Amino acid sequence: MRTTRDRIRHALSFEIIGILLVVPLGAMGFGVHAADLGVVAVVSATVATLWNFLYNLMFDRLMKRWAGTVHKTLPVRVLHTLLFEGGLLLFTLPFIALYLGIGLWQALVMDVAFVLFYLVYAFVFNWTYDKVFPLPKNV
Template sequence: MRSTRDRVRHAISFELIGLALVSPLGAWAFGMPVAEIGVVGVVGATLATGWNYIYNLGFDHIMLRLRGGTQKTVLVRVLHAVLFEAGLLAALLPLIAWYLDVSLYQAFLMDVSFALFYMVYAFVFNWAYDRVFPIAAWQPAAQQEHGLR
């Protein structure tokens, strides 16, 4: 499993890169000022960062218990992303409606759009992160013996 330090690096880098992408894209897609989408993005990223840490820790513990390891197949990665976004969607919906002064339906459409973006982004980011920062147990024994990545 990943260390606390690694999980913090993962969560922060995920949210910073995601925020840099979603703020201008969201402003363009919804015809709103970048600043307003940016505030929603920062609040969402802050909530998501805490949720990310808790969710991934719990998900890894469940995987460890059910499968004996934390290496994820493509199907498990898809399930991981969908469940993460569903939890976040439920938390962000009322905040988006209130802050942007839009109906719950409009907020739902915006939230779903953000969730779809982040679902794809989470899949790609996590896959890349696992390649850049692999867990030692995933590396072949020869690489571990020689300290290679």
Template sequence: MRTTRDRIRHAISFEIIGLLLVIPLGALGFGMHAADIGVVAVIASTLATLWNYVYNLMFDKALIRWRGQVSKTVPLRVLHAVLFEAGLLLATLPLLAFYLNISFAQAFIMDVAFVVFYLVYAFVFNWVYDVVFPIPETA
């Protein structure tokens, strides 16, 4: 299993790289100022960082109980990403609607677009992270 230090590195690097991608893409895609997208993205990123740590710890513990190991197959990686984003969607929808002064329907469409982006990003990032920082054999 990963160490606390490794989980912190994972969460922070995930969010920083994600912000560097999502702020300009979100501003361009939704026709809003990068500063407005940046504010909601940073708040959502902070929520996601906390959720990332807790969620990955719970997911790994569940994998150990279920499979006796934390290595993930492609279907497990897909499930991992979908469940993570579903939980985060519940927290970010009101944030988008309130801060950007848009309807919940508009916020939902925007949130779904962010979720689709982050689903793909999370899948690729986590796979690359596992290659660059493999889980020690003793885990």
């Protein structure tokens, strides 16, 4: 399994790169001022960072118990990503609606767009991260 230090590096680098990509794209796509979207992105990223740490720790522990390893196959990576983003949606939807002063439906559309972006981003980021910082062979 990954060390706490490695998990922190993973979570922080994931969120920083994500914010740098999502704020300008989201501001253009939704016609929201970049500063407002920046606040939404930073708060969401903070929540996501905490969720990322806890979720990956729980997921790896369950994988280790059920499969005997934390090495993820392609189907497990897809499941891992979908479950992560679904859980994050439950935390971020109310905040987006309240902060931007929009209805829950509008917030859901915006959040789903972010989720779709982050589904692809998370898959590519995590695969790349595992290549750059591989797990030891005996894990």
